[in-house]
Amino acid sequence: MIDARLLRDDPESLREAQRRRGEAPELIDELVAADAARRSSIVTFEAVRSEQKNLGALIPKAQGEEKQALLARTKELSAKVKEAEAAQSVAAEAFMTLLRALPNPASPEAPQGGEDDFVVLEEVGSPRDFAAEGFEPRDHLELGKMLGAFDVERGAKVSGARFYFLTGVGAQLEIALLQLAMSKAATWGFTPMITPALVKPSAMDGTGYLGQGSGDDVYHLPKDDLYLVGTSEVPLAAYHSDEILEGSVPKRYAAFSPCYRREAGSYGKDTRGIFRVHWFDKVEMFVYTSLEESYAEHERLLGWEREWLESLELPYRVIDVASGDLGLSAIRKFDCEAWIPSQGKYREVSSTSNCTEFQARRLNTRLRTTAEDGSTGTAPAATLNGTLCAMTRTIIALLENGQQPDGSVRLPAVLHPFLGEVLEPIA
RNA sequence: GGAGAUGUCGCAUAGUGGCCUAGUGCGCCCGCCUGCUAAGCGGGUUGAGGUUUAAACCUCUCGCGAGUUCAAAUCUCGCCAUCUCCGCCA
Numbered sequence: 001m002i003d004a005r006l007l008r009d010d011p012e013s014l015r016e017a018q019r020r021r022g023e024a025p026e027l028i029d030e031l032v033a034a035d036a037a038r039r040s041s042i043v044t045f046e047a048v049r050s051e052q053k054n055l056g057a058l059i060p061k062a063q064g065e066e067k068q069a070l071l072a073r074t075k076e077l078s079a080k081v082k083e084a085e086a087a088q089s090v091a092a093e094a095f096m097t098l099l100r101a102l103p104n105p106a107s108p109e110a111p112q113g114g115e116d117d118f119v120v121l122e123e124v125g126s127p128r129d130f131a132a133e134g135f136e137p138r139d140h141l142e143l144g145k146m147l148g149a150f151d152v153e154r155g156a157k158v159s160g161a162r163f164y165f166l167t168g169v170g171a172q173l174e175i176a177l178l179q180l181a182m183s184k185a186a187t188w189g190f191t192p193m194i195t196p197a198l199v200k201p202s203a204m205d206g207t208g209y210l211g212q213g214s215g216d217d218v219y220h221l222p223k224d225d226l227y228l229v230g231t232s233e234v235p236l237a238a239y240h241s242d243e244i245l246e247g248s249v250p251k252r253y254a255a256f257s258p259c260y261r262r263e264a265g266s267y268g269k270d271t272r273g274i275f276r277v278h279w280f281d282k283v284e285m286f287v288y289t290s291l292e293e294s295y296a297e298h299e300r301l302l303g304w305e306r307e308w309l310e311s312l313e314l315p316y317r318v319i320d321v322a323s324g325d326l327g328l329s330a331i332r333k334f335d336c337e338a339w340i341p342s343q344g345k346y347r348e349v350s351s352t353s354n355c356t357e358f359q360a361r362r363l364n365t366r367l368r369t370t371a372e373d374g375s376t377g378t379a380p381a382a383t384l385n386g387t388l389c390a391m392t393r394t395i396i397a398l399l400e401n402g403q404q405p406d407g408s409v410r411l412p413a414v415l416h417p418f419l420g421e422v423l424e425p426i427a
Numbered sequence: 428g429g430a431g432a433u434g435u436c437g438c439a440u441a442g443u444g445g446c447c448u449a450g451u452g453c454g455c456c457c458g459c460c461u462g463c464u465a466a467g468c469g470g471g472u473u474g475a476g477g478u479u480u481a482a483a484c485c486u487c488u489c490g491c492g493a494g495u496u497c498a499a500a501u502c503u504c505g506c507c508a509u510c511u512c513c514g515c516c517a
Contacts, residue, residue: 044479046486053486056498060445074497244474246437308497366474376456 001361002099003422017105020112022324027102034095041091045084049359052077067342101211104358106323124306125315127339128401135405140344140396141273144170146407146425149158149399150274161271162263162278164392169423170178173398174281174391175423176418178256181283181308181389185254188304190285193255195235198226203238204214206363208329208355216264232257233385236286244378250289250297251365254388257282274392275347283388290367291356294382298354301386302334305350308388313412314397315339319345339395349393352386359383395409399423 006014011032015025055074062070111119130137144150149170155163166174182192204210204227209218219228229235232255245251259282270276285304289297302318309316321333330353337346357380362365366378402409409423 039477042486049487050485052497057445059497071497076497078497336499 001358002102002104003357003361004035004095004099009031014105014321018103020106020110020323021103021110021326022114023103027098031095031098031102034091034098038088038091038095041084041088045081045088048080048084052081100362103319103326103328104331104356106326107354108325108333111320111322112324113322114324115322117324118319119322121318121320121334123315123317124310125313125339127315127341130341133173133405137341137400138403138407139273139327140275140340140399143275143399143403143407143409147399147409147423148426149173149395149423152274160278162276164274164277165392166395168426169419170395172419173395173415176415177389177391177394178281178283179418180311180414182254182256184308184311185252185283185285185304185388188252189250190252190254193232193236193253195229195232195239195255197229197232197235197258197260198224199229199234199238201225201227201283203234203241203363204229205229206241207234207237207359208327208362210232211328217262219260219262228260229257230261231259231282231385232284233246233286236284236385237359237383238363238364240288240365240381242365244368245288245381246368249381250287250293253286255284255286257284260389273396275396277392280390280392282390285352285388286387287384288360288365288367288381289384290379291382294356294384295353297382298332298334298352299382302336303353305336305352305386305388308336309336310347311352311414312394312398314349316349321351327353329353329358331356331358338393338396339401341400341403347393349390350387351399353384355383355385357382 002014007028009029014028014031018025018028052074055070055077059067059070059074111117128137138146141152144152147170148168151165151167152163155165158165186192193334198221201210202216209215209230218230220226221228227234235254235257236253239253241250244300258279260278260279263276263278266276274280285301287297287301306316306318316336316338319337321335326333333351333353335348335352336350338349339345340347359380360383365381365383367381369377369379373378398411398415399409402411404410404422407425411419411421411423
């Protein structure tokens, strides 16, 4: 949700922002009209309400006929007040519905265009040349079977397609990655968290995950009206909802949680192995800060993601996601994509977004501000999020990039204390 | 799951239909006073929205939402949260 004042002050910049995203600029004109209607309904209501209060204060002192006359007048007014109040709340709600549907204006620095119009910012490390090494790389599913790292057949038997069990070294890998990620995050100033995976509609919607078709990708439990989170960004964004943060910012949280995704509309895509699944576990970074600081913090989040991937010795590239592919909440998004040898492509393993004040306005999270003259006030917080370690895709990247001709896998040094240097096939 | 109690300003409390424009204490902020500190004295101290060049004014906000009434912190109903007890359970 944007600052409603922008509709009055600078609607043209909002129209322009809509065009950058490839969205309809006419929505802005609807919003301007709805805002005008809302404000005039407020004026009407407040006028009659004020009159009602003034007359009402005279009643206890009045006597006899005078009192009867007053009662008659206020009774009439009372009906008007109710009417005006109802009209006011209808107008306010109509305005809110439109306002919440408006995406966060994309940053002018984000590349223009859709999904395929990203810009590659950097490639780090070099993919192994398996041809030169003299063997064909196996894909992660094959390696996983040889190592006993996960079991997709039984995942399907128990839970259905796109489910799996992590087994043996696979389970150990996740535990080791979790341990490593959390301790790294703590050194960067993040508070470790373990968050609820079920949230109320207000949390899911406040984060921006129910709008514009993205609602189809979310699991909902109708009996309890709760949602399964697709990322711990959701509980972390709602964590400080309806609060004024009095302490210093940034406040940084790193959360471990399961992530559930319906993967609606991805039928037939990435069906092999555990690349695209309905559930995986993830360590997510989340930051509350000021709008002014958010841009630098976004760079820091990207920096930590890169440090993490480099510590895992994975070749990767960084892309600047195009404005049409940002989702409702972000003004800019950087993805890190690890090299997947069996696919001969870079694939997303992490993503960091600057949501500026968009989520915080919806969730009513404010910062305490102090002006130069010492007077205090409030301002919406800015929120940012970034993947630290999405377990399944990280495991895929580690297995495929570290594989040897016999199906064993050489691990990065940081994992040696947990699992030794090499994972050996079990059969 | 069942029974009961509670929910007022940062905290603690007062407030059982109009005198609430929500009082008081603590904390906090600004002044005064005082060798210093403490004490004392005076003032301030929720948040949101609207009208407006501005100054100022107005409206909403007593867990949330409906209702009764000319008028609701106060009465009624529903919901939520917390606490106590019982049952169940990892």
